[in-house]
Amino acid sequence: MEYRHLGRAGVKVSAVSLGSWLTYGNSTEEQTAIDCIHRAYESGVNFFDTANVYNRGEAEKVVGRGLSEYRRDSYVLATKVFFPMGDGPNDRGLSRKHIIEQCNASLKRLGTDYIDLYQCHRYDPETPIDEVLRALDDLVTQGKVLYVGVSEWSATNIADAVYTAREMNLDKIVSNQPIYNMLNRYIERDVIPLCEREGIGQVVFSPLAQGVLTGKYKSGQQPGADTRAGNSQINGFMGDMMNDKTLTAVQELQKLANEGGYKVSQLALAWILRQKNVSSTIIGASRPAQVEENVKAADIKLSDSDLQRIDSILEGVVHY
DSSP, X not given: OOEEESXXXXXXXXXXXXXXXXXXXXXXXXXXXXXXXXXXHHTTOOEEEOOTTTTTTXXXXXXXXXXXXXXXXXXXXXXXXXXOSSSSTTSSSSOHHHHHHHHHHHHHHHTOSOEEEEEESSOOTTSOHHHHHHHHHHHHHTTSEEEEEEESOOHHXXXXXXXXXXXXXXXXXXXXXXXXXXXXXXXXXXXXXXXXXXXXXXXXXXXXXXGGGGTOSOTTOOOOTTSSTTOTTTOGGGTTOOSHHHHHHHXXXXXXXXXXXXXXXXXXHHHHHTSTTEEEEEEOOSSHHHHHHHHGGGGOOOOHHHHHHHHHHTTTTOBO
């Protein structure tokens, strides 16, 4: 496993990390989820990501139990705050009240004294950025949080946070967690250039484009009811990728992967790890075997010619 700095911070995280969205505490039975965590840890993964909103705290509980048998200083634990955790007017967003209360709640659910990386799950236009950053800075001062990050913030939002923290001498953002994969590259326009300049690393999610880059969906075929694409409740991030042109291109990627002796999903993960400003890519898994398969992508070294072939194959289907 390769370990990379989280942005410009001194802490190092595994190039492949394990997430818990849509699975732990929800669709995946708890012991299986814990087995996935153990397999990841044993494979060299030291970075585990979750969020308070994932099944209203249940995912955090499962992640906490799964990591409880390991030394706390041997892994990097990340969670998030923003989305509603109740029906009250202050049970959401990035107000000081919600951030502080949810951090304390996450610590209890995770069964730990501190969170390595605490992330603002989305930008909150209703809360002044100085209030957000001051609350996060206080959590760092108290030792409850070691580093702070954001998720799916625009370049403008990130720049505002960077310059405000600098002006007020507050703890700085070290990471951003966006969607990023072969098909979705919007962060390349302005987010990555800004983050490179300011020392903010990308911790990307949806590296397999919600399963499109696994090759399991075929052009001209309806997705099965038991797949993510066939479930209207969880396929919102798939956008318009389920079209014949994109699916045909993915089949061409499969041929390239076959030449290297690996799967197209592994090719997709290896592609991300060749991109600049990426600290880690988050995988999801409902079985330990999936973890093992995806972690192997960290060992695949794509050449410049491989990257050029990928861009040629995907020409016309990439979203910027």
